Amino acid sequence: MMDAARLETIISRYDGEPYDLIPILQDIQDSYGFLPKEEVKAVARRLKVPLTQVYSVATFYKMFTLVPKGRHQIRVCLGTTCHLKGGQRLADSLSSRLGVKVGHTTADGQFSLETVGCLGSCAQAPVMMIDDHYFGRVTVDKVPKLLKPFQQAADSTP
Amino acid sequence: MPRFATVDQLRQYRRQLAAGYDPQQLQVLVCAGPGCLPLGSLEVAAAFRTACAEKGLNERVILKTSGCQGLCAKGVRVLIRPQEISYEQVTVEDVPEIVATTLVNGGIVDRLVHQDPLSQAKCIHKWEIPFYQHQHLMVLRHLDLLDPESLDDYLRLGGYLSLEKVLLGMTPEEVIDLVERSGLRGRGGAGFPTGRKWRLCREVPGEVKFIICNGDEGDPGAFMDRAVMEGDPHAVLEGMIVGAYAIGARRGYIYVRHEYPLAVKRLQLAIDQAREAGFLGQDILGSGFDFDLRIARGSGAFVCGEETALMASIEGLIGEPIPRPPYPAQSGLFGQPTVINNVETWANVPEIINRGAEWYASLGTERSKGTKVFSLVGAVNHTGLVEVPMGTTLRQIIFDLGGGIPGGKEFKAVQTGGPSGGCIPKQFLDLPVDYDSLQEVGSIMGSGGMIVMDETSCMVDVARYFIGFLYEESCGKCTPCREGLRQLVHLYEDIIHGRAEEGHLALMEELCAVMRSASICGLGQSAVNPVLTTLKYFREEYEAHIRDKKCPALVCRPLLKYTIDPEACTGCLACVRECPVGAISGRKKEPQEIDQELCVKCGLCYEVCQFDAVRRE
Numbered sequence: 215m216m217d218a219a220r221l222e223t224i225i226s227r228y229d230g231e232p233y234d235l236i237p238i239l240q241d242i243q244d245s246y247g248f249l250p251k252e253e254v255k256a257v258a259r260r261l262k263v264p265l266t267q268v269y270s271v272a273t274f275y276k277m278f279t280l281v282p283k284g285r286h287q288i289r290v291c292l293g294t295t296c297h298l299k300g301g302q303r304l305a306d307s308l309s310s311r312l313g314v315k316v317g318h319t320t321a322d323g324q325f326s327l328e329t330v331g332c333l334g335s336c337a338q339a340p341v342m343m344i345d346d347h348y349f350g351r352v353t354v355d356k357v358p359k360l361l362k363p364f365q366q367a368a369d370s371t372p
Numbered sequence: 373m374p375r376f377a378t379v380d381q382l383r384q385y386r387r388q389l390a391a392g393y394d395p396q397q398l399q400v401l402v403c404a405g406p407g408c409l410p411l412g413s414l415e416v417a418a419a420f421r422t423a424c425a426e427k428g429l430n431e432r433v434i435l436k437t438s439g440c441q442g443l444c445a446k447g448v449r450v451l452i453r454p455q456e457i458s459y460e461q462v463t464v465e466d467v468p469e470i471v472a473t474t475l476v477n478g479g480i481v482d483r484l485v486h487q488d489p490l491s492q493a494k495c496i497h498k499w500e501i502p503f504y505q506h507q508h509l510m511v512l513r514h515l516d517l518l519d520p521e522s523l524d525d526y527l528r529l530g531g532y533l534s535l536e537k538v539l540l541g542m543t544p545e546e547v548i549d550l551v552e553r554s555g556l557r558g559r560g561g562a563g564f565p566t567g568r569k570w571r572l573c574r575e576v577p578g579e580v581k582f583i584i585c586n587g588d589e590g591d592p593g594a595f596m597d598r599a600v601m602e603g604d605p606h607a608v609l610e611g612m613i614v615g616a617y618a619i620g621a622r623r624g625y626i627y628v629r630h631e632y633p634l635a636v637k638r639l640q641l642a643i644d645q646a647r648e649a650g651f652l653g654q655d656i657l658g659s660g661f662d663f664d665l666r667i668a669r670g671s672g673a674f675v676c677g678e679e680t681a682l683m684a685s686i687e688g689l690i691g692e693p694i695p696r697p698p699y700p701a702q703s704g705l706f707g708q709p710t711v712i713n714n715v716e717t718w719a720n721v722p723e724i725i726n727r728g729a730e731w732y733a734s735l736g737t738e739r740s741k742g743t744k745v746f747s748l749v750g751a752v753n754h755t756g757l758v759e760v761p762m763g764t765t766l767r768q769i770i771f772d773l774g775g776g777i778p779g780g781k782e783f784k785a786v787q788t789g790g791p792s793g794g795c796i797p798k799q800f801l802d803l804p805v806d807y808d809s810l811q812e813v814g815s816i817m818g819s820g821g822m823i824v825m826d827e828t829s830c831m832v833d834v835a836r837y838f839i840g841f842l843y844e845e846s847c848g849k850c851t852p853c854r855e856g857l858r859q860l861v862h863l864y865e866d867i868i869h870g871r872a873e874e875g876h877l878a879l880m881e882e883l884c885a886v887m888r889s890a891s892i893c894g895l896g897q898s899a900v901n902p903v904l905t906t907l908k909y910f911r912e913e914y915e916a917h918i919r920d921k922k923c924p925a926l927v928c929r930p931l932l933k934y935t936i937d938p939e940a941c942t943g944c945l946a947c948v949r950e951c952p953v954g955a956i957s958g959r960k961k962e963p964q965e966i967d968q969e970l971c972v973k974c975g976l977c978y979e980v981c982q983f984d985a986v987r988r989e
Contacts, residue, residue, distance in 0.1 A: 233706075235688035240630070240669055263688070274690040274847075276672030277630055293592030294787065294823050295749045297837050306974050310952035331674060331841065332592035333631060336747060336823075337407040337444030337755035346633065348410030354950065354979045 216252040220245070225260055232263050235271060239278060248282045284319040284326035286364050288312075288344050293332030295339040300353075304340050305329050307354045311361070324365070373523060375650045378658040379536050389528045397434060398475060399453040400424075401516060402462075404437035405603060406595045407444025407756060409634075412464065413437060416448050419467035427471055439515035439603015443503050444756040446486065451498060451516055458498040459484040489753050489775045503754045506773045508735065510743045511719045512759045515603040520638050523645040526606040532651055534725035538614055539659040547618040548574060551721065553729035555741030560586055560677075560714035561792065561818045562894070563740070563807040569711055573619050573701040576709040581621040584705065584712040585612055587628040587635065588682060590674040591790025592841065594821030596745040597715035599757050601628065601635035604719065605642035609665065611721030613651060616663045619711050624663065627682050629670040640667055674791075674845035678893045679704075679712045681847065692849045693893035714819065716745055736762030740806035744820060750787075751826035753778050760805075767801040770824055781826040785909070789818025791838045791845075792898035794905030795831060814905040816898065830927035831910035832917055836864040838902040846895060853896025856887040860903065867914065868928040870921035877907060877914060926988050929973040933989050936977075938963035940985035947977035947986065 224241045228234035235257070242253055249272055258265040272278045290296075290305040305316055308327055312320050319326040335341045338350025344364055352360065376382040400420055404413040417437050424433050441449040446460035452474055459470065462484060473479045486495040488502055495501040498516075518525035526532075538547050552567025573581060585608060589597040601608060612624055628636050643665055646652045654662045673691045675681045681691035683705045704710025720742060724732045733741050740762040746769065749755045753775030760769060766786055770776070777783050785795040788805075794815030796803070803809050807817050825834065843857040863880055866872040884900035891897045907914065916924050923931045936947075936956075941963040948956045948964060955970035956977060963985075966977070978986040 233686070233688040236671060236685065237669065240671060267689075270690050271688070274673065278671065292841075294790075294821070294834075294837065295593050297592075298750060298823070298825065298829055298834075300975075300979065303975055303979060306952060307950065307976055330631060330672075331590060331845070332594070334589065334595035334598040335406045335410050336593050336595055336749040336821075338410050338447070339749070341410055350407075350410030354976055355946075 216250070216256065218256075221253050221256055225257070230260060232261050235261055235263055235268065236275075239268075239272060243278055246282075248279045251280075282319075282323075284323050286325050286345055288325055288327045289333065289342060290316075290327070290329045291333040291335070291339070291341040291343075292329045293334075293336060293339070293341075295336040296332075296341055299339040301329075301340040303354060304342060304352055304357070307357050308342075311357060373645060373649050375648060376657055377650065379540055382532070382536065382657065386527060389524060393528060396454055398429075398432055399434045399436065400475070401436050401438040401441075401451040401453070403439075403441040403447060403449040403451070403516070405440025405444070405515070405757070406598050407440065408447035408449055411447045413448050415464050416450070416462055416467060419464045420471065423468050423471040424475070427476060429471070429475060433475055436519040438518065439520050440512070440599040440757050441516045442507075442512070442756045442758065443486075443501070443754055445754050456497045456499060458486060458495070458501065460486055503756070503758075503773050503775065506764075506768060507759050508743050508761050509759050510723055511600060511607075511716055511745050512603075512757065513723075514607065515599065518604070520603050520605060521641055523606065523642070523649060526604075530726070531606055531722075532610055534614055534722040535610055535651060536657070537725055538617055539657050539661065544574065544618045544620060547614065547725070550729045551618070551724060554724045554732040555729075555736070555739075556717065556720055556724060556732065557740065557807065558713055559716035559720070559744070559819065561789065561816060563817060566713060566717055569701055569713070570615065570618055572699070573709045573711045576702055578709050580623075580706075580708045581619055582705045582708055582710040583612055583616050583619060583621045583624040584679075584682070584686075584710060585624070585626040585718050586677065586679065586682060586712055586714040587626055587632075587639075588670050588677040589632075589715070589819060590629060590677045590845075591792075591819050591821050593747065593749055593787070593823045594790055594819050595747045596757060596820045598632050598635055600715050600719050600745075601632065602638050605635075605638045606646065607719045607722060608639070608715055609642055609646055609651070611718035612665065613646075613656070613663055614721050614725060615711060615713070615718065617661055619709075621711070622662055622664070624665045625668045625686055625705070626665060627668045627670060627676070627686065629676075630672060631670075636667060636669060643667070673847075674841075675847045675893075675895055678895060680893070682712070683710065690847070692847045693895070695892050716820070737804060737806045739808055744805070744817070746820045746822045748774050748822050748824070750824040751777050751781065751783075751829070752824040762806045763804040765802050765804050766796065769805065769822065770801070774824065777824070777826050779826075781828065783824070784827050784829060785825045785831065785834075787815075787823040787825065787834065787902075788821065789816035789901070790821050791842050792816055792894060792901055793818045793821075794901040795825070795834060795909065796905070797909040814901060814908060816901065828925055828927070830923050830925035831906045831913050832864070832867060832923070833925075833927045835902045835906040836861075836868065839864060839899070842895065842899045846899075850890075850892040850896060852887045852890040853892070853899065856883055856891075856896065857899060859883055867917050868923070869930045870917070872918045874918065876918065877911070881907065929975070932973050932975075933968070934966055934971060934973060934975070934978060935987045935989075936964050936966055937985045937987055940983050942983055942985070944982070946980045946982065950976045950980045952976065 402417040450459040556566040557563040676691040681693045700710040943961040958964035
């Protein structure tokens with residue numbers, strides 16, 4: 215069931231014009247972790263933007279997802295420097311260790327794994343982020359240790 | 373922060389700030405730039421806070437986290453003023469010693485000072501480090517001086533002086549004239565003269581005009597703009613307000629990619645501070661000039677760095693470019709005349725206004741004036757952020773500032789300009805870096821990413837990487853770009869799998885010619901640069917892949933073979949645990965073996981082996 219008040223809080227931050235579509239979708243993505251169907255339909259109605267256009271925006275930009283993401287977002291940088299310094303191997307290692315393909319979420323819903331174009335910390339390549347934390351010079355053997363605190367945090371939350 | 377209704381009130385406040393500032397005050401600046409942050413800057417800063425409190429130094433020492441201090445390779449960096457002592461590779465464990473030795477007793481912690489890799493000389497002070505000696509800081513000049521979240525710091529360093537100057541005594545035409553004479557060209561890549569762009573926009577009739585700061589720094593390997601937005605956000609704002617005055621714009625946007633959350637936060641804070649102080653809003657400093665700014669966050673689309681796609685994105689649409697003309701200066705955001713410049717261009721403006729066109733034009737080369745910031749990364753000792761006058765040679769940047777190639781390896785190429793740029797080989801190391809000479813060798817200035825590669829990089833793989841990146845990021849609107857990139861991806865797949873034939877290279881060149889002439893926007897037109905430059909300068913590497921089915925740099929996975937040396941293998945099983953396909957077997961404490969049928973050549977075993985027992989050929 216859609217939480218109308220929660221959505222209203224987001225929409226009320228803006229003018230309610232068609233050009234507010236992207237910031238509103240961003241806020242929904244940030245708040246819900248994805249773009250729920252009913253909310254997206256409600257935004258289309260409120261901004262008087264065709265649902266097809268909302269859908270095209272929601273699927274064009276990489277930031278948006280139409281399915282829920284995991285509790286922790288892992289982003290492996292595949293920028294040029296990270297590519298040269300083994301970013302792909304790092305992504306492979308995380309993928310096999312967590313048992314999840316890039317772009318997907320683990321079965322227990324704890325981790326989403328994705329690769330990104332560049333995180334802008336090229337001097338410390340290869341770089342990855344878990345949620346808002348940056349990790350630099352990540353060699354494959356460091357992966358278990360980096361994941362541990364997030365796994366523990368995941369276990370302790372009900 | 374008071375609201376300054378007039379320039380006089382602002383000047384009064386500046387005097388107060390100056391009077392309250394003691395240049396001899398001990399200051400600790402912990403670098404929290406893009407390079408140091410992943411290494412634990414915030415933890416180091418917290419450790420300083422605790423250690424200073426324990427020693428009762430809170431009154432005597434000002435602790436700040438600063439923007440990028442430049443030499444990222446040796447982070448976390450800590451700068452201590454007024455002595456200008458520069459410590460590097462500082463960890464939380466080092467902090468109590470720094471506090472006791474340097475802050476309390478005025479001594480030096482020897483093991484944390486910089487050692488020059490060439491002369492082995494120890495450099496205690498920042499000015500002794502060769503990396504800094506060859507630079508000319510303009511855009512980056514505040515980065516290790518201020519706390520990016522403090523407007524007072526910025527004002528104390530002369531912030532918003534250029535705004536005072538233009539509002540008090542310059543007409544918009546005079547401002548445009550000055551910027552035009554300075555020779556400033558857009559730092560986003562194409563290098564269009566900034567003053568001319570402003571004039572075009574000013575001369576278009578219309579009440580509503582916009583200015584935009586393009587902070588959608590999507591080029592992989594580039595973080596100059598991130599460092600400026602995070603480290604000196606008010607400089608970007610100041611440049612934009614001056615620009616808005618010159619053009620006659622009332623509203624502006626800063627478009628920042630969402631992958632830079634700290635830049636968004638800092639810019640938003642700076643906008644709020646500027647509004648409170650009266651640098652934004654109605655009747656700025658009592659001049660009658662109104663202007664306000666807001667942030668538009670990107671949503672993860674590389675193509676939005678292209679100006680027409682960026683504007684579509686601000687309008688709430690998908691980021692598809694449209695053909696130009698009309699140029700944004702004639703018909704841009706919401707169909708209104710719009711000036712769009714990138715972060716570094718805007719950050720140059722205040723200093724040009726303050727110090728004059730002639731001073732600025734005295735820096736650089738005939739047709740490229742001023743300085744340029746580069747993110748120097750890859751196979752180079754001193755990775756980091758550098759700012760040098762235009763015309764500095766690649767050799768000076770890579771070897772004098774960058775300290776050369778690590779591990780005694782051989783320089784192979786430098787990649788400039790991101791995915792739209794090219795790979796420049798050794799014979800052009802003495803090329804002066806400016807817009808025109810980079811273009812002559814098939815690359816571009818781009819936004820300023822500079823990625824150094826040594827003999828361990830495969831140039832086929834590098835070009836394939838960029839094509840793969842652009843294939844993912846192409847918006848798909850025009851056929852040459854969408855389908856051309858798809859075909860290039862297939863051709864590269866053939867090459868790295870050893871399936872390619874002699875005719876492949878000619879086919880690629882033909883495809884590139886079509887993409888270059890027929891794509892709608894810069895993404896497709898310049899996507900061919902990585903292909904063409906590597907084909908031109910590193911053709912023998914392509915031929916090795918095609919004829920000999922070998923990757924000389926041992927990078928392209930399908931052409932590799934991994935084996936385990938039974939003499940060196942200790943049977944520790946580290947590789948067995950890491951192998952994603954279970955291809956490695958053997959008894960514990962005995963040599964292991966790789967099943968070549970199962971092996972996917974990912975190289976994880978090679979990376980985790982502590983005994984160099986995994987062989988790659």
